Amino acid sequence: MTQPNIKQLNKKFALNSSINQLNIVEGKGGIPLIEVFNAHASALISLQGAHLLSWIPKGEEDVLWLSDDAKFSPGKSIRGGIPICWPWFGQHGFGKPEANLNFPAHGFARTTNWKILCTEALDNGNTRISFSMEPKLQTAEMWPAETTVQYTVNVGKKLELEIITHNNGKQPVIIGQALHTYFRVGDISNTLLHGLDNTDYLDKPDGFKHKVQYGPVSFEHEVDRIYLNTNRDCVIEDKSLGRKIVIIKCGSNSTVVWNPWQKVAEEMGDMGRDGYKKMLCVESANAAEDVAIIDPGTVHELWVQYEVKKD
Numbered sequence: 001m002t003q004p005n006i007k008q009l010n011k012k013f014a015l016n017s018s019i020n021q022l023n024i025v026e027g028k029g030g031i032p033l034i035e036v037f038n039a040h041a042s043a044l045i046s047l048q049g050a051h052l053l054s055w056i057p058k059g060e061e062d063v064l065w066l067s068d069d070a071k072f073s074p075g076k077s078i079r080g081g082i083p084i085c086w087p088w089f090g091q092h093g094f095g096k097p098e099a100n101l102n103f104p105a106h107g108f109a110r111t112t113n114w115k116i117l118c119t120e121a122l123d124n125g126n127t128r129i130s131f132s133m134e135p136k137l138q139t140a141e142m143w144p145a146e147t148t149v150q151y152t153v154n155v156g157k158k159l160e161l162e163i164i165t166h167n168n169g170k171q172p173v174i175i176g177q178a179l180h181t182y183f184r185v186g187d188i189s190n191t192l193l194h195g196l197d198n199t200d201y202l203d204k205p206d207g208f209k210h211k212v213q214y215g216p217v218s219f220e221h222e223v224d225r226i227y228l229n230t231n232r233d234c235v236i237e238d239k240s241l242g243r244k245i246v247i248i249k250c251g252s253n254s255t256v257v258w259n260p261w262q263k264v265a266e267e268m269g270d271m272g273r274d275g276y277k278k279m280l281c282v283e284s285a286n287a288a289e290d291v292a293i294i295d296p297g298t299v300h301e302l303w304v305q306y307e308v309k310k311d
Protein backbone atom coordinates (compact mmCIF):
# COMPACT_ATOMS: atom_id res chain seq x y z
CA MET A 1 0.00 0.00 0.00
CA THR A 2 1.54 3.38 -0.98
CA GLN A 3 1.76 5.72 1.99
CA PRO A 4 0.79 9.37 1.62
CA ASN A 5 3.46 12.04 1.97
CA ILE A 6 3.72 13.15 5.62
CA LYS A 7 5.01 16.63 4.80
CA GLN A 8 2.07 17.33 2.50
CA LEU A 9 -0.42 15.96 5.03
CA ASN A 10 0.96 18.28 7.72
CA LYS A 11 0.84 21.26 5.37
CA LYS A 12 -2.88 20.66 4.85
CA PHE A 13 -4.03 19.31 8.19
CA ALA A 14 -1.66 20.16 11.10
CA LEU A 15 -3.10 22.31 13.91
CA ASN A 16 -0.67 24.45 15.85
CA SER A 17 -2.42 26.56 18.48
CA SER A 18 -0.98 26.39 22.01
CA ILE A 19 -4.04 24.48 23.31
CA ASN A 20 -4.89 22.42 20.28
CA GLN A 21 -2.16 20.60 18.41
CA LEU A 22 -2.33 18.00 15.71
CA ASN A 23 0.66 16.59 13.85
CA ILE A 24 1.13 13.73 11.47
CA VAL A 25 4.27 11.66 11.94
CA GLU A 26 5.63 8.44 10.53
CA GLY A 27 4.37 5.68 12.82
CA LYS A 28 5.57 2.10 13.22
CA GLY A 29 5.79 0.16 9.95
CA GLY A 30 5.96 3.48 8.07
CA ILE A 31 2.21 4.02 8.53
CA PRO A 32 1.24 7.69 9.08
CA LEU A 33 0.12 8.42 12.63
CA ILE A 34 -1.94 11.41 13.78
CA GLU A 35 -0.96 12.82 17.19
CA VAL A 36 -3.54 14.99 18.95
CA PHE A 37 -2.98 17.08 22.11
CA ASN A 38 -5.62 19.47 23.39
CA ALA A 39 -6.83 21.01 26.65
CA HIS A 40 -8.87 17.92 27.54
CA ALA A 41 -7.10 14.87 26.16
CA SER A 42 -4.55 13.34 23.84
CA ALA A 43 -5.06 10.72 21.15
CA LEU A 44 -3.21 8.71 18.51
CA ILE A 45 -4.85 7.62 15.27
CA SER A 46 -3.27 5.43 12.61
CA LEU A 47 -4.22 6.45 9.08
CA GLN A 48 -4.48 2.79 8.16
CA GLY A 49 -8.01 1.93 9.20
CA ALA A 50 -8.52 5.43 10.72
CA HIS A 51 -7.68 3.33 13.74
CA LEU A 52 -7.58 5.00 17.17
CA LEU A 53 -4.68 3.57 19.17
CA SER A 54 -4.89 5.73 22.26
CA TRP A 55 -7.25 8.16 23.98
CA ILE A 56 -6.10 9.66 27.27
CA PRO A 57 -8.43 12.17 28.91
CA LYS A 58 -6.41 14.58 31.15
CA GLY A 59 -5.49 13.01 34.50
CA GLU A 60 -6.51 9.51 33.35
CA GLU A 61 -4.78 6.36 32.21
CA ASP A 62 -5.33 5.40 28.59
CA VAL A 63 -8.94 4.29 28.05
CA LEU A 64 -7.90 2.07 25.15
CA TRP A 65 -5.88 -1.13 25.30
CA LEU A 66 -3.21 -1.76 22.68
CA SER A 67 -1.39 -5.07 22.63
CA ASP A 68 2.35 -5.03 23.37
CA ASP A 69 2.63 -7.40 20.39
CA ALA A 70 0.39 -5.45 17.99
CA LYS A 71 1.70 -5.65 14.42
CA PHE A 72 2.07 -2.47 12.41
CA SER A 73 2.37 -3.45 8.82
CA PRO A 74 0.53 -2.24 5.71
CA GLY A 75 -2.59 -4.34 5.14
CA LYS A 76 -2.47 -6.10 8.57
CA SER A 77 -5.03 -5.36 11.26
CA ILE A 78 -3.76 -3.87 14.52
CA ARG A 79 -4.59 -5.71 17.77
CA GLY A 80 -6.12 -3.18 20.12
CA GLY A 81 -7.43 0.37 20.00
CA ILE A 82 -10.58 0.86 17.90
CA PRO A 83 -10.65 -1.19 14.69
CA ILE A 84 -13.52 -0.31 12.36
CA CYS A 85 -15.32 -3.45 11.19
CA TRP A 86 -17.08 -2.57 7.92
CA PRO A 87 -18.99 -3.45 5.66
CA TRP A 88 -19.59 -6.76 7.38
CA PHE A 89 -19.16 -8.05 10.91
CA GLY A 90 -17.48 -11.47 11.37
CA GLN A 91 -17.44 -13.65 8.26
CA HIS A 92 -18.35 -12.18 4.88
CA GLY A 93 -21.82 -12.72 3.48
CA PHE A 94 -24.30 -12.47 6.38
CA GLY A 95 -24.58 -16.28 6.54
CA LYS A 96 -25.81 -16.50 2.91
CA PRO A 97 -24.65 -19.33 0.57
CA GLU A 98 -22.88 -16.85 -1.76
CA ALA A 99 -20.57 -15.77 1.10
CA ASN A 100 -16.88 -15.81 0.22
CA LEU A 101 -14.98 -17.02 3.26
CA ASN A 102 -11.67 -15.97 1.68
CA PHE A 103 -12.66 -12.35 2.22
CA PRO A 104 -11.27 -10.96 5.47
CA ALA A 105 -13.29 -11.34 8.67
CA HIS A 106 -14.79 -8.01 9.82
CA GLY A 107 -14.40 -6.45 6.35
CA PHE A 108 -11.58 -4.38 4.92
CA ALA A 109 -12.05 -0.91 6.44
CA ARG A 110 -9.59 -1.64 9.24
CA THR A 111 -6.76 -2.41 6.83
CA THR A 112 -7.46 0.29 4.24
CA ASN A 113 -5.75 3.68 4.19
CA TRP A 114 -8.38 6.33 4.89
CA LYS A 115 -8.19 9.89 3.57
CA ILE A 116 -8.19 12.82 5.97
CA LEU A 117 -11.01 15.18 4.96
CA CYS A 118 -10.45 17.92 7.52
CA THR A 119 -9.11 18.70 10.98
CA GLU A 120 -10.64 21.33 13.27
CA ALA A 121 -9.83 22.93 16.62
CA LEU A 122 -13.28 23.39 18.14
CA ASP A 123 -14.32 26.31 20.37
CA ASN A 124 -14.81 23.96 23.33
CA GLY A 125 -11.15 22.90 23.09
CA ASN A 126 -11.88 19.55 21.41
CA THR A 127 -10.20 18.39 18.21
CA ARG A 128 -12.29 16.97 15.38
CA ILE A 129 -10.85 14.87 12.57
CA SER A 130 -12.93 13.61 9.64
CA PHE A 131 -11.87 10.76 7.38
CA SER A 132 -13.33 9.19 4.27
CA MET A 133 -13.04 5.95 2.38
CA GLU A 134 -14.35 5.09 -1.07
CA PRO A 135 -14.47 1.32 -1.14
CA LYS A 136 -15.45 1.08 -4.79
CA LEU A 137 -12.10 2.47 -5.89
CA GLN A 138 -10.05 0.32 -3.55
CA THR A 139 -11.84 -2.98 -3.16
CA ALA A 140 -14.31 -3.37 -6.03
CA GLU A 141 -13.94 -7.15 -6.07
CA MET A 142 -15.10 -7.56 -2.47
CA TRP A 143 -17.55 -4.67 -2.43
CA PRO A 144 -18.98 -3.50 -5.74
CA ALA A 145 -21.75 -1.43 -4.05
CA GLU A 146 -21.61 2.32 -4.61
CA THR A 147 -20.93 3.53 -1.10
CA THR A 148 -18.75 6.13 0.55
CA VAL A 149 -17.95 6.16 4.23
CA GLN A 150 -17.17 9.10 6.47
CA TYR A 151 -15.71 8.68 9.94
CA THR A 152 -15.52 11.51 12.43
CA VAL A 153 -13.48 11.42 15.63
CA ASN A 154 -14.10 14.13 18.24
CA VAL A 155 -11.36 14.07 20.89
CA GLY A 156 -12.06 15.73 24.24
CA LYS A 157 -12.97 14.81 27.80
CA LYS A 158 -15.44 12.53 26.03
CA LEU A 159 -14.61 10.63 22.85
CA GLU A 160 -17.27 10.78 20.14
CA LEU A 161 -17.12 8.62 17.03
CA GLU A 162 -19.45 8.54 14.05
CA ILE A 163 -19.48 6.36 10.95
CA ILE A 164 -21.78 7.54 8.16
CA THR A 165 -22.32 5.18 5.23
CA HIS A 166 -23.76 6.78 2.09
CA ASN A 167 -25.51 4.67 -0.50
CA ASN A 168 -24.77 6.47 -3.78
CA GLY A 169 -26.09 3.66 -5.96
CA LYS A 170 -29.50 2.65 -7.30
CA GLN A 171 -30.02 -0.51 -5.21
CA PRO A 172 -30.46 -0.90 -1.46
CA VAL A 173 -27.21 -1.82 0.30
CA ILE A 174 -26.90 -4.09 3.35
CA ILE A 175 -24.04 -3.56 5.75
CA GLY A 176 -22.84 -4.97 9.06
CA GLN A 177 -20.31 -3.06 11.13
CA ALA A 178 -18.81 -2.44 14.55
CA LEU A 179 -16.55 -0.14 16.46
CA HIS A 180 -14.55 -3.06 17.84
CA THR A 181 -13.25 -1.08 20.82
CA TYR A 182 -10.62 -2.65 23.09
CA PHE A 183 -11.00 -0.97 26.49
CA ARG A 184 -8.12 -1.08 28.95
CA VAL A 185 -9.07 -2.56 32.33
CA GLY A 186 -7.00 -2.98 35.50
CA ASP A 187 -7.87 -6.67 35.87
CA ILE A 188 -10.51 -8.44 33.75
CA SER A 189 -11.45 -10.73 36.68
CA ASN A 190 -12.32 -7.66 38.71
CA THR A 191 -14.43 -6.03 35.99
CA LEU A 192 -18.18 -6.05 35.42
CA LEU A 193 -20.20 -4.92 32.42
CA HIS A 194 -23.60 -3.38 33.16
CA GLY A 195 -26.47 -2.61 30.79
CA LEU A 196 -27.24 -6.02 29.28
CA ASP A 197 -29.44 -7.53 32.00
CA ASN A 198 -32.33 -9.55 30.50
CA THR A 199 -30.85 -9.39 27.02
CA ASP A 200 -30.70 -12.32 24.58
CA TYR A 201 -27.34 -13.21 23.14
CA LEU A 202 -25.59 -15.61 20.77
CA ASP A 203 -22.79 -17.46 22.53
CA LYS A 204 -20.02 -18.04 19.95
CA PRO A 205 -17.81 -20.44 22.02
CA ASP A 206 -20.95 -22.57 22.60
CA GLY A 207 -21.83 -22.93 18.89
CA PHE A 208 -23.78 -19.63 18.76
CA LYS A 209 -26.45 -20.99 21.13
CA HIS A 210 -29.19 -18.52 22.01
CA LYS A 211 -29.00 -17.56 25.72
CA VAL A 212 -30.22 -14.84 28.06
CA GLN A 213 -28.04 -12.58 30.22
CA TYR A 214 -29.09 -12.12 33.84
CA GLY A 215 -27.37 -9.41 35.88
CA PRO A 216 -24.06 -7.80 34.87
CA VAL A 217 -21.60 -9.68 32.65
CA SER A 218 -18.65 -11.02 34.65
CA PHE A 219 -15.43 -12.52 33.27
CA GLU A 220 -13.98 -15.82 34.46
CA HIS A 221 -13.42 -17.53 31.09
CA GLU A 222 -13.65 -16.83 27.35
CA VAL A 223 -16.58 -14.55 26.54
CA ASP A 224 -17.53 -13.96 22.89
CA ARG A 225 -21.15 -12.92 22.59
CA ILE A 226 -23.43 -10.95 20.33
CA TYR A 227 -26.15 -9.31 22.45
CA LEU A 228 -29.27 -8.90 20.34
CA ASN A 229 -31.92 -6.18 20.05
CA THR A 230 -30.18 -3.79 22.36
CA ASN A 231 -29.49 -0.10 21.98
CA ARG A 232 -28.91 0.37 25.71
CA ASP A 233 -26.02 2.25 27.29
CA CYS A 234 -23.35 0.06 28.86
CA VAL A 235 -21.04 0.78 31.78
CA ILE A 236 -17.73 -0.98 32.37
CA GLU A 237 -17.15 -1.07 36.10
CA ASP A 238 -13.40 -1.38 36.58
CA LYS A 239 -12.90 -2.03 40.27
CA SER A 240 -9.10 -2.26 40.02
CA LEU A 241 -8.59 1.12 38.34
CA GLY A 242 -11.49 2.61 40.34
CA ARG A 243 -13.26 3.96 37.27
CA LYS A 244 -16.33 3.45 35.15
CA ILE A 245 -16.45 3.82 31.37
CA VAL A 246 -19.86 4.88 30.10
CA ILE A 247 -20.75 3.82 26.54
CA ILE A 248 -23.66 5.50 24.76
CA LYS A 249 -24.65 4.61 21.21
CA CYS A 250 -27.09 5.32 18.40
CA GLY A 251 -27.73 3.46 15.13
CA SER A 252 -26.66 0.13 16.62
CA ASN A 253 -29.00 -2.57 17.83
CA SER A 254 -26.44 -5.17 18.89
CA THR A 255 -23.52 -5.14 21.34
CA VAL A 256 -20.61 -7.54 21.06
CA VAL A 257 -18.66 -8.44 24.20
CA TRP A 258 -15.34 -10.24 23.90
CA ASN A 259 -12.45 -11.41 25.99
CA PRO A 260 -10.55 -14.39 24.50
CA TRP A 261 -9.10 -15.55 27.84
CA GLN A 262 -5.75 -17.30 28.13
CA LYS A 263 -5.89 -20.26 25.71
CA VAL A 264 -7.41 -18.43 22.73
CA ALA A 265 -5.20 -15.40 23.38
CA GLU A 266 -2.08 -17.58 23.25
CA GLU A 267 -3.24 -19.13 19.97
CA MET A 268 -3.81 -15.69 18.45
CA GLY A 269 -0.15 -14.76 18.77
CA ASP A 270 -0.51 -10.96 18.91
CA MET A 271 -2.23 -10.44 22.28
CA GLY A 272 1.01 -9.95 24.26
CA ARG A 273 1.96 -11.80 27.44
CA ASP A 274 -1.16 -11.94 29.64
CA GLY A 275 -2.66 -9.18 27.48
CA TYR A 276 -6.15 -10.67 27.87
CA LYS A 277 -6.09 -9.77 31.58
CA LYS A 278 -6.01 -6.06 30.74
CA MET A 279 -8.60 -5.74 27.98
CA LEU A 280 -12.30 -5.95 27.31
CA CYS A 281 -13.99 -5.41 23.96
CA VAL A 282 -17.44 -3.82 24.10
CA GLU A 283 -18.47 -3.23 20.52
CA SER A 284 -21.29 -1.03 19.32
CA ALA A 285 -22.38 -3.02 16.32
CA ASN A 286 -24.75 -3.98 13.58
CA ALA A 287 -24.03 -7.70 13.92
CA ALA A 288 -25.82 -11.03 13.26
CA GLU A 289 -29.45 -10.31 12.31
CA ASP A 290 -28.95 -6.61 13.10
CA VAL A 291 -27.86 -5.41 9.66
CA ALA A 292 -28.38 -1.89 8.34
CA ILE A 293 -30.36 -1.68 5.09
CA ILE A 294 -29.55 1.59 3.35
CA ASP A 295 -31.89 2.76 0.59
CA PRO A 296 -30.50 4.48 -2.52
CA GLY A 297 -29.59 8.10 -1.83
CA THR A 298 -29.77 7.69 1.95
CA VAL A 299 -27.26 7.16 4.77
CA HIS A 300 -26.82 5.06 7.88
CA GLU A 301 -25.22 6.63 10.95
CA LEU A 302 -23.54 4.76 13.77
CA TRP A 303 -22.59 7.04 16.65
CA VAL A 304 -20.91 6.27 19.98
CA GLN A 305 -19.66 8.26 22.92
CA TYR A 306 -17.28 7.15 25.67
CA GLU A 307 -16.75 8.90 28.98
CA VAL A 308 -14.74 8.02 32.09
CA LYS A 309 -16.31 8.51 35.50
CA LYS A 310 -14.23 8.19 38.68
CA ASP A 311 -15.56 6.37 41.75
Ligand code: TA6
Pocket: 077, 090, 105, 106, 180, 204, 224, 256, 257, 258, 281, 283
Ligand atom coordinates in the same frame (compact mmCIF):
# COMPACT_ATOMS: atom_id res chain seq x y z
O1 TA6 B 1 -15.80 -9.24 18.09
C1 TA6 B 1 -15.48 -10.47 18.59
C2 TA6 B 1 -14.72 -11.22 17.53
O2 TA6 B 1 -15.51 -11.38 16.39
C3 TA6 B 1 -14.25 -12.56 18.12
O3 TA6 B 1 -15.01 -13.64 17.68
C4 TA6 B 1 -12.78 -12.62 17.85
O4 TA6 B 1 -12.36 -13.53 16.97
C5 TA6 B 1 -12.44 -11.17 17.61
O5 TA6 B 1 -13.55 -10.50 17.14
C6 TA6 B 1 -11.16 -10.81 16.90
O6 TA6 B 1 -11.25 -10.88 15.54
P1 TA6 B 1 -9.97 -10.58 14.64
O7 TA6 B 1 -10.46 -10.75 13.23
O8 TA6 B 1 -9.55 -9.17 14.94
O9 TA6 B 1 -8.92 -11.56 15.05
